[in-house]
Amino acid sequence: MTEIIVVTSGKGGVGKTTTSASLGCGLARRGKRVALIDFDIGLRNLDLIMGCERRVVYDFVNVINGDCTLRQALIRDKRLETLHVLAASQTRDKDALTEGGVQRVLDELVGDGFDYIICDSPAGIEKGAHLAMYFADRAVVVVNPEVSSVRDSDRILGLLSSKTRRASNGNGGVKEHLLLTRYNPRRVANGEMMSVDDVKEILGLDVIGVVPESTDVLAASNSGVPVILNDESDAASAYDDAVARLLGEQLPLRFLEERRRGFFARMFGG
Amino acid sequence: MGLLALFRSKPSSARIAKERLRIIVAQERSTRDAPDFLPLLRRELLQVIHKYVNVDPEAVQVNLEREEGHEVLELSVALPEKQGA
Numbered sequence: 001m002t003e004i005i006v007v008t009s010g011k012g013g014v015g016k017t018t019t020s021a022s023l024g025c026g027l028a029r030r031g032k033r034v035a036l037i038d039f040d041i042g043l044r045n046l047d048l049i050m051g052c053e054r055r056v057v058y059d060f061v062n063v064i065n066g067d068c069t070l071r072q073a074l075i076r077d078k079r080l081e082t083l084h085v086l087a088a089s090q091t092r093d094k095d096a097l098t099e100g101g102v103q104r105v106l107d108e109l110v111g112d113g114f115d116y117i118i119c120d121s122p123a124g125i126e127k128g129a130h131l132a133m134y135f136a137d138r139a140v141v142v143v144n145p146e147v148s149s150v151r152d153s154d155r156i157l158g159l160l161s162s163k164t165r166r167a168s169n170g171n172g173g174v175k176e177h178l179l180l181t182r183y184n185p186r187r188v189a190n191g192e193m194m195s196v197d198d199v200k201e202i203l204g205l206d207v208i209g210v211v212p213e214s215t216d217v218l219a220a221s222n223s224g225v226p227v228i229l230n231d232e233s234d235a236a237s238a239y240d241d242a243v244a245r246l247l248g249e250q251l252p253l254r255f256l257e258e259r260r261r262g263f264f265a266r267m268f269g270g
Numbered sequence: 271m272g273l274l275a276l277f278r279s280k281p282s283s284a285r286i287a288k289e290r291l292r293i294i295v296a297q298e299r300s301t302r303d304a305p306d307f308l309p310l311l312r313r314e315l316l317q318v319i320h321k322y323v324n325v326d327p328e329a330v331q332v333n334l335e336r337e338e339g340h341e342v343l344e345l346s347v348a349l350p351e352k353q354g355a
Contacts, residue, residue, distance in 0.1 A: 147287050154295045158302045191282025198288045202295055 002110040004117045005246075006136035006174075008160075010152030012123030014144045015181035018217060019239075020120035021049045022228035023140070026243030028083035029228075032115040035074065037105075038088035039132035040122035041096055047087045050077065051224025061089035064101030070108050079229065084114075094127060102131050125159060135165050138175045138246075140208060144182045145194040150202055153178070157203065177208035179242060184213045185258040196256060209242025211235050212255040234259075304334045315345065323349060 007020040017038075024036040037060060038046035047053040058073035063086070070086075077083035086105075089096055109117050121132035133139060139160050143153045160167070160174045167173050180196060187193035196210055211217075214235040220227035228239040234255050241251050301308055312332040319325055329348040334341055 147291055150291050151294060151298075154298065158299070162303070188284070191284045194284045194287050198284065202288065202291050 002114050002117060003138060004106065004119065004136050005138045005140060006119045006121055006133045007140045007142060008121035008129065008133055008156055009123065009142040009149070010125065010129075010156040011144075011149045014142050014149050015211070015217075016123070016142050017046050017049050017120055018221065018227065019140065019142050019179060019181065019211075020046060020118050021226040022236075022239040023243055023246065024050075024083055024116075024118050025077075025080060025226045025228050026240055027116050027118075027246070028077070028080040030243065030247070031082065033082045033084075033113065034116045034118065035084045035086060035109050035114050036118045036120065037086045038120050039097070039128045040088050040120065041094075041128050042088070042090060042092055043122065044088040044090055046120050047075075047085060048224060049221050049226065050085050052077070052085055052087075053224070056087040059087045059089040060105070061091055061096040063105055064096070064098065070105060070112075097128060097131050099131060099134065103135065106135050125155065129156075130159070130163060133160055133164055133174070136160075136174050137166065138177070140177050140179050140246075141203075141205070142179050142181055143199060143203070145180060145188070145196075145199055146182075150194070150199055154203060157205070176205055177246075178203060178205045179209045179211070180207065181211045182213045183210050183255070185256055188256075189258060196253065207253065208245045209238055210253050210256060211238040211242075300333055300335075303336075308332055308334065319347060325350060 005023070007016050007023065009016050020036060024034045028034045036046060036050070038044055039060075040046075041061065044059070047056050052075050055075050058068040060073070062068050063070050063073045074084040074086055077085065106117060119132040119136065122128040141153050141156055143149050157176060160176055164174050178200065180199060183196070184193055188195045196207055200207055212234050214227075214233060216230055216233035216235050217227050220230060227233060228236045230236045238255055241254060244251055312330060315332070316325070316327060316330050319330065325347060329350070331346045333344040335344060
């Protein structure tokens with residue numbers, strides 16, 4: 001059984017691609033066969049976050065147009081052998097993605113026996129975002145504890161419940177989860193940032209992960225190594241927990257409180 | 271900062287954010303599956319009411335509620351308090 005997961009948010013810059021890359025790596029590290037697809041046509045970026053930008057020969061639109069086979073376009077990850085990336089096209093043609101074309105590619109991946117297909121959605125609610133979510137079984141809605149991101153997430157939840165294949169088939173709908181990123185426990189404690197519970201209450205969904213704000217995330221994208229692979233990072237542990245929860249494990253949320261700093265760190269502001 | 275926050279009577283900005291979101295999200299959800307003409311209907315109603323009473327744009331609320339088998343279009347207009355002479 002293949003599960004199609006869309007990583008979406010509405011608002012840009014909240015961490016969709018970072019999340020897609022880390023969830024993909026985490027699932028592959030647990031032995032799952034994973035295909036990561038970049039739906040951001042015209043603004044390819046998942047390849048950079050995955051560190052395979054120089055290995056892109058063919059892209060998603062090439063496969064849809066029949067310029068190459070799916071096998072030729074899938075880039076196999078050098079670190080995790082069950083992980084594959086399908087890059088977005090750089091075309092400016094907005095109509096390059098079609099519902100039929102996307103469905104053919106997804107069907108072929110399903111036929112190939114992939115366990116998970118992760119669709120990295122572009123920001124906004126245009127065609128790319130629509131097609132990224134349309135065939136999904138599950139949605140991970142990435143949200144920052146900030147007003148515009150929360151509001152946009154609610155818009156996206158509305159679309160997930162009406163404009164998807166599962167919604168129109170009456171197949172029980174898309175299973176939705178929240179994943180909070182850029183969470184800053186210190187600011188939450190000071191009343192400067194909404195808490196996990198606040199966001200959960202407003203959006204009325206379960207939380208599959210809370211990723212603390214961390215300098216490791218930028219370092220990871222700088223180097224093209226998804227942050228989940230950085231064993232020393234809290235952000236990595238938080239993503240790994242989210243992967244475990246995706247697979248059905250029950251784990252308490254971590255990193256919701258500020259880490260107690262040692263005497264020296266406090267003295268020298270480390 | 272942490273201590274100061276304790277003594278401040280002003281609500282924290284996180285609480286303000288939550289309240290604002292709670293209201294706007296509820297409002298947007300109620301119109302999510304509503305027909306597209308609702309915003310226009312609301313605007314035109316506002317214009318008509320404006321001819322007679324000087325109401326605030328926020329004072330006119332149009333809601334569509336779905337109940338079993340039928341829909342209720344609910345219109346509420348909060349009139350301004352009487353001004354002193």
